[in-house]
Amino acid sequence: MLHVPTIAKRELTSLFYSPVAYVVLGLFGFGTALLFLGGFGPGAPAEMRNLQWSVLWLMVPLVPAISMRLISEEYRSGTIEPLMTLPISDTQVVIGKWLGAMGFLLTLMIPIALMVLVLSINSDPDLGPILVGMLGLLMVGGLYLAIGTFASSTTQSQIIAFLVTTAVVLAFSPLAVMLARAGWVADKDWLKHALFYINVFGQFEDFSKGIIDLGRVVFFISGTGLFLFFATLTLQSRRWR
Amino acid sequence: MxxxxxxxxxxxxxxxxxxxxxxxxxxxxxxxxxxxxxxxxxxxxxxxxxxxxxxxxxxxxxxxxxxxxxxxxxxxxxxxxxxxxxxxxxxxxxxxxxxxxxxxxxxxxxxxxxxxxxxxxxxxxxxxxxxxxxxxxxxxxxxxxxxxxxxxxxxxxxxxxxxxxxxxxxxxxxxxxxxxxxxxxxxxxxxxxxxxxxxxxxxxxxxxxxxxxxxxxxxAKVHGGPRVLLDIEADAQAVQAALGSVQGVREVQTTPHDGWCHAEVAPTGNDALQDKLVQALAHKSMTVREANHRKPNLEDYYLQLFSEPNPAKARATA
CATH class of the missing domain: 3.40.50.300 (P-loop containing nucleotide triphosphate hydrolases)
Incomplete structure (x- = not known):
């Protein structure tokens, strides 16, 4: 795991060289600022729950845009070859790339941190739930990025990687909830439970209330780990083909 | 390694x-x-x-x-x-x-x-x-x-x-x-x-x-081995006759151009023949503009290799 930070650092730096990064940063900053302003004023509750829920939606199209190039770009430009002929394992490459994207996700959160600051200057918010909510957002983002890393490892087209990631991310939240309410699912208890379980928005709910539930944390960490494992397998699969 | x-x-x-x-x-x-x-x-x-x-x-x-x-x-x-x-x-x-x-x-x-x-x-x-x-x-x-x-x-x-x-x-x-x-x-x-x-x-x-x-x-595996290339002021037949009589010459190919004649001579051995050839031509009062000894290079071998059918395949079908 020695080389993970090196790969992560390069990935983060190169993200900042791509125009996509600035579009995502801009849209995200602008979107969150508008949402924050909407709920900011005399008499409004000094909390960020509504904002965090909206951010959750904003992340659906924006996080896949961060992860889409991670491995696809290496395939397309051929740099995958000098990378994979280095004496480092595929796992390190995948984790390094995901971690670099996580670094970018943290950058995205800076405007929200500033809003927390503005909120605490103007009133006296309960920081606990706000910080736990932010942690929840990072967990969701981490899972989305892992899904994105996996999608990116399957194709050399960034657009396909983006679309597949968005589709899977949607399947993990709104779609899962809708399906769970569908007639033909209603009488199959196990399926309903499974669909509710994989619902990312549902898993996030406790975080937004300021509760750190170990089960929820395990859900996000194991989900992230699973998709990173899939990405590693895909990267290795060139050796079986 | x-x-x-x-x-x-x-x-x-x-x-x-x-x-x-x-x-x-x-x-x-x-x-x-x-x-x-x-x-x-x-x-x-x-x-x-x-x-x-x-x-x-x-x-x-x-x-x-x-x-x-x-x-x-x-x-x-x-x-x-x-x-x-x-x-x-x-x-x-x-x-x-x-x-x-x-x-x-x-x-x-x-x-x-x-x-x-x-x-x-x-x-x-x-x-x-x-x-x-x-x-x-x-x-x-x-x-x-x-x-x-x-x-x-x-x-x-x-x-x-x-x-x-x-x-x-x-x-x-x-x-x-x-x-x-x-x-x-x-x-x-x-x-x-x-x-x-x-x-x-x-x-x-x-x-x-x-x-x-x-x-x-x-x-060394190139067919024909080394060649001598000459450029001579004479007609092709005369050149053929003059060069063909030199000892050690296996084959002569001539191509006439603008009153000159380009000759490619394949010796039987690996000896450099150009001295003998030029002497033979001078004897017949023919003007020689150029005489080069050309050893086969990698390109000759490569081209020869790829103009033949694949030896491995040839063996397989035989």
Whole structure:
């Protein structure tokens, strides 16, 4: 795991060289600022729950845009070859790339941190739930990025990687909830439970209330780990083909 | 240093490499030749551990590329075809990144980056973005990254593709310096290039090894052997008669042009015949404008090899 930070650092730096990064940063900053302003004023509750829920939606199209190039770009430009002929394992490459994207996700959160600051200057918010909510957002983002890393490892087209990631991310939240309410699912208890379980928005709910539930944390960490494992397998699969 | 045993690679129903075996001793510079699609790049990818062979095995410096992959990969430097690099990185930044991933300590990296930049004439563009470099300079960055950790073995896939003649000359000089420290396997389409630099030549055809030997050994196999080329002021028949009577001449081919006659003489042995031929012509008062002894080169052998049916296939169908 020695080389993970090196790969992560390069990935983060190169993200900042791509125009996509600035579009995502801009849209995200602008979107969150508008949402924050909407709920900011005399008499409004000094909390960020509504904002965090909206951010959750904003992340659906924006996080896949961060992860889409991670491995696809290496395939397309051929740099995958000098990378994979280095004496480092595929796992390190995948984790390094995901971690670099996580670094970018943290950058995205800076405007929200500033809003927390503005909120605490103007009133006296309960920081606990706000910080736990932010942690929840990072967990969701981490899972989305892992899904994105996996999608990116399957194709050399960034657009396909983006679309597949968005589709899977949607399947993990709104779609899962809708399906769970569908007639033909209603009488199959196990399926309903499974669909509710994989619902990312549902898993996030406790975080937004300021509760750190170990089960929820395990859900996000194991989900992230699973998709990173899939990405590693895909990267290795060139050796079986 | 490099050992390949019965390497086979199938891509779906297509066989890219079929049963390739060779071994390259330490310090050899080996040229890897063959037409496009002969399996050169695939072979290099298998040797560098990027692609596993369908069957067979390979080892680098005693490490099996499949079972002991990371040790094998640590002892190679690889310049892939078309030199893929990160355009958004600076030259020295990229070299440092590669050095780190090769577990080189900081002091070593600093020293080696300066050394390889010197060696590959990159010192004046160390701070430039790779994306802004010319093809030739990118190629040098690719070479520099392959050299950064002083690997025992260097794999260079068409290192001179896209370079101008001046850069090719520099590259040849560089290769001359590198051969002291590294075992080198380089693929190329430029035959005179290989002829000048390689100790040994491997030629691939349809995924099979069809020739293996030093340039001299291979050139000796060219049908017809050496030739003498003459340009004579006379008509073709007279030239035929004059040259055909000289002892040691096996065959004379003449092509008349503008009142002159171009003659190609094949001697029976390997002796240089031009003195005798010129004397014979002078005897007949014919003016000779040019007389050259031409030894067959690698290109002759290569063309001869690829104008014949595949010897391995011919054997199989017989």
């Amino acid at each position: 490099i050992q390949a045993e019965q390497l086979v690679k199938w891509f779906g129903p297509t066989r890219a490499v079929g049963g390739l075996s060779f071994s390259i001793a330490k310090g050899q510079v080996v040229g890897f030749l063959g037409p496009n699609g002969a399996g050169k790049s695939t072979t290099l990818r298998m040797l560098t551990g990027y692609l596993p062979p369908t069957s067979g095995s390979a080892s680098i410096a005693g490490h099996n590329v499949l079972t002991d992959s990371e040790s094998a990969r640590a002892s190679i430097g690889y310049l892939p075809e078309s030199t893929p690099l990160y355009p958004e990185m600076r030259v020295e930044e990229y070299l440092d990144y590669r050095g780190k991933l090769l577990s080189m300590p900081r002091a070593d990296r600093v020293r080696r980056i300066s050394e390889v930049c010197d060696r590959c004439s990159l010192s004046h563009i160390r701070r430039r973005l790779i994306g802004q470099l010319s093809k030739g300079n990118r190629q040098r960055v690719g070479l520099a990254q392959a050299l950064i950790h002083e690997p025992a073995v260097l794999f260079l896939d068409e290192p001179t593709a896209g370079l101008d003649p001046n850069q090719i000359k520099h590259f040849r000089e560089l290769l001359g310096e590198l051969r002291e420290k590294h075992t080198i396997l380089l693929s190329s389409h430029i035959l005179p290039e290989i002829e000048k630099t390689a100790d040994r030549v491997l030629i691939l055809k349809e995924g099979e090894l069809v020739a293996d030997g030093t340039t001299d050994e291979l050139c």
